[in-house]
Amino acid sequence: MTAAPSASTSAAPSLSGPPPSPRPYAVVLNPAAGRGLARREWPRLEAELRARRLPFELISEPGGEAALARVQALPAEVAVLAVGGDGTVGALLPALVGTGRPLGIVPLGSGNDFAGMLGLKAGDFASALGRLAFAPRRVDALRATVLGGDGAGTSHLLLNGLGLGFDAQVTALTLRAPARLSGFGRYAWAALAALRGLTLTPVMVEVDGQVLYAGPSCLTAVMNGTRYGGGFHISPASDVRDGQLNALASGPVTRAQLLALMGRVLPGRHLGQPRVFHVAGRTATVTWARPTYLHLDGDLAGQVTGVRVEVLPGAVTLLNG
Numbered sequence: 001m002t003a004a005p006s007a008s009t010s011a012a013p014s015l016s017g018p019p020p021s022p023r024p025y026a027v028v029l030n031p032a033a034g035r036g037l038a039r040r041e042w043p044r045l046e047a048e049l050r051a052r053r054l055p056f057e058l059i060s061e062p063g064g065e066a067a068l069a070r071v072q073a074l075p076a077e078v079a080v081l082a083v084g085g086d087g088t089v090g091a092l093l094p095a096l097v098g099t100g101r102p103l104g105i106v107p108l109g110s111g112n113d114f115a116g117m118l119g120l121k122a123g124d125f126a127s128a129l130g131r132l133a134f135a136p137r138r139v140d141a142l143r144a145t146v147l148g149g150d151g152a153g154t155s156h157l158l159l160n161g162l163g164l165g166f167d168a169q170v171t172a173l174t175l176r177a178p179a180r181l182s183g184f185g186r187y188a189w190a191a192l193a194a195l196r197g198l199t200l201t202p203v204m205v206e207v208d209g210q211v212l213y214a215g216p217s218c219l220t221a222v223m224n225g226t227r228y229g230g231g232f233h234i235s236p237a238s239d240v241r242d243g244q245l246n247a248l249a250s251g252p253v254t255r256a257q258l259l260a261l262m263g264r265v266l267p268g269r270h271l272g273q274p275r276v277f278h279v280a281g282r283t284a285t286v287t288w289a290r291p292t293y294l295h296l297d298g299d300l301a302g303q304v305t306g307v308r309v310e311v312l313p314g315a316v317t318l319l320n321g
């Protein structure tokens, strides 16, 4: 990993430009996000931060845990500006959920699905930083507990969502996609590879104690946000401010049916289709008859047989959403 830029600070309110903010920021730069995009874009972002005279301390560490520890050592009134993709934000959630510490996002990851849902575009610093002047808004988070398999008993905080089965397998295959492809291109490449090895496994999905679906499936997802995989709108009915999660499951599908379904998932036109099961609620339990790939906010989390998810209403204070 390339060496991080050195820590720096700036102060003094601006007399021109967007309204000044006296709020101090911890700018958490993930140099690896977007396969190095965040590191390459840092000089331009730093210049923009200084031009806006935003007081900040740079935190750039080789891993998410070290970055989290540094943020947790700061007073709760220091806001976080997460510079990277969904994983960069996700790694900081223990310092954000229930603490009141505000979060701003500067998307420079590969998929940027949570930020993209908010209308933030990678590299558009004027929009991401300009919106910091907005009134903070509370958004929901999720807590997922692994019930069996790899990491059984562990709990994880999520902002965007998780997937088991086909989509997590796609995440695994994305790591093998040709490096020249973009975030979306990598997802599409991996999705086609996973399609070739499609298998159906007995699944049970319960939401608030009611069975949403029980039967053979290739994919289940529990979402707070609307999209994953660099732009697939898997959960178009999600609203990060409604105090609810959204659970989705596929029924038995052939390769051709799943391919057609993916074409609908991209723009979010799959709800109501045959073999698509969906409901909103407060808790969801997903159990698979066989160990199945799980992704948490796009990061692979091994193979599991079950996961329980609860929504944490309004748990994160978002500045530029």
Ligand SMILES: Nc1ncnc2c1ncn2[C@@H]1O[C@H](COP(=O)(O)OP(=O)(O)OP(=O)(O)O)[C@@H](O)[C@H]1O
Binding pocket: 028, 029, 030, 031, 032, 033, 034, 035, 060, 061, 062, 063, 064, 065, 067, 084, 085, 086, 087, 088, 089, 091, 108, 109, 110, 111, 112, 113, 183, 297, 298, 299
């Ligand atoms: N502050 C951090 N510094 C270094 N590494 C981090 C930090 N936070 C998270 N990571 C690690 O870097 C990985 C990649 O980060 P991230 O997910 O933000 O980028 P991406 O995968 O390019 O974007 P996206 O998730 O939007 O597709 C994370 O999965 C995590 O393992």
